[in-house]
Amino acid sequence: MNDLIKIGLIGFGRMGRYHLEEMQKSGKWNIAYICDTNPKSRELAHKLSPESKVIENEQEIFDDKTVQVVGLFALADSRKEQIEKAMRSGKHVISEKPIADSIDREWEAVRIAESTSLFSTVNLYLRNSWYHKLIREYIKQGEIGELAILRICHLTPGLAPGEGHEYEGPSFHDCGMHYVDIARWYAGCDFKTWNAQAVRMWSYKDPWWLQCHGTFENGVVFDITQGHVYGQLSKNQTHNSYVDIIGTEGIVRMTHDFKTAVVELHGVNQTVREERPFGGKNIDVLCDLFAQSIETGVRHPDLPTLRDSAVASQYAWDFLENAKKNDMPAIGELQTLEKILHRRRTMKNGYGLLQQTQ
Incomplete structure (x- = not known):
């Protein structure tokens, strides 16, 4: 497990489940956390990924220094703040699109991401x-x-x-x-x-x-x-x-x-x-390219950027x-x-x- 990339998933609706499924298949990811505010979604997360810690408060993921990546799959109104928290806590980001709930906030998220050396990508599939x-x-x-x-x-x-x-x-x-x-x-x-x-x-x-x-x-x-x-x-x-x-x-x-x-x-x-x-x-391709980027320390050129999403x-x-x-x-x-x-x-x-x- 120490060789796997440790990730916390935030949002366990349709896209969160898709990412979990592909990450479980790949053999490259340790899905350490699954976070959702819906009790039924948390119950399902326990069944589908019993080895993950299922939580209601996302802050626990950002506070865990061993988590390398955060996956953002809740609604768009939460993503800009989550991107900011992730970057502040030194974590890479995989996000759904759009990356915020207004274009102004999307460009703020782009500026935050581009001001760091951390990797980020968005699911422009x-x-x-x-x-x-x-x-x-x-x-x-x-x-x-x-x-x-x-x-x-x-x-x-x-x-x-x-x-x-x-x-x-x-x-x-x-x-x-x-x-x-x-x-x-x-x-x-x-x-x-x-x-x-x-x-x-x-x-x-x-x-x-x-x-x-x-x-x-x-x-x-x-x-x-x-x-x-x-x-x-x-x-x-x-x-x-x-x-x-x-x-x-x-x-x-x-x-x-x-x-x-x-x-x-x-x-x-x-x-x-x-x-x-x-x-x-x-999603299997996206997760594999992102895993390659973390393993090599070089961002894969085929990964879409947050800027691509905002544009x-x-x-x-x-x-x-x-x-x-x-x-x-x-x-x-x-x-x-x-x-x-x-x-x-x-x-x-x-x-x-x-x-x-x-």
């Missing part, structure tokens, strides 16, 4: 996916000529309004910032212009579908479409998720069904079709604000949303279902 890494490498080889157009779409039934977005923001911020980030990752520079259109589905106060198009500083054109509105009450649920990248000479595209991802590379010299397991949230969050908020200026119609009724929420509470199979604490 698309960067750790095999399919995006494969596509990016293919583009670098020049097989599609110059990168010209990025098209990204992610439409699922997914999380409905009121199911945990209070601090993470509307759908396009909580989920959509992943696609904002990956588009910027491909382009290799910041956004220059944008125009967004959103819809307040079911007349909910916040938009739950948004499409934005525009340009990057290098001239690459983009469009991003995201929403958790895709057939919420349909008998058999489905989704529409793809990446379509167009160059001056060839194209690359990817689709997935959340089980298998298919990449098609149509270049000037070769045509490749690659099909592999989807990989989910790729993606900033642009996601900017796109949402732009949409408000372009007429944001309200379509449907709140009674329909109540039906959706009721169905999701009783569903056994579906998209983005909340894990129940047994």
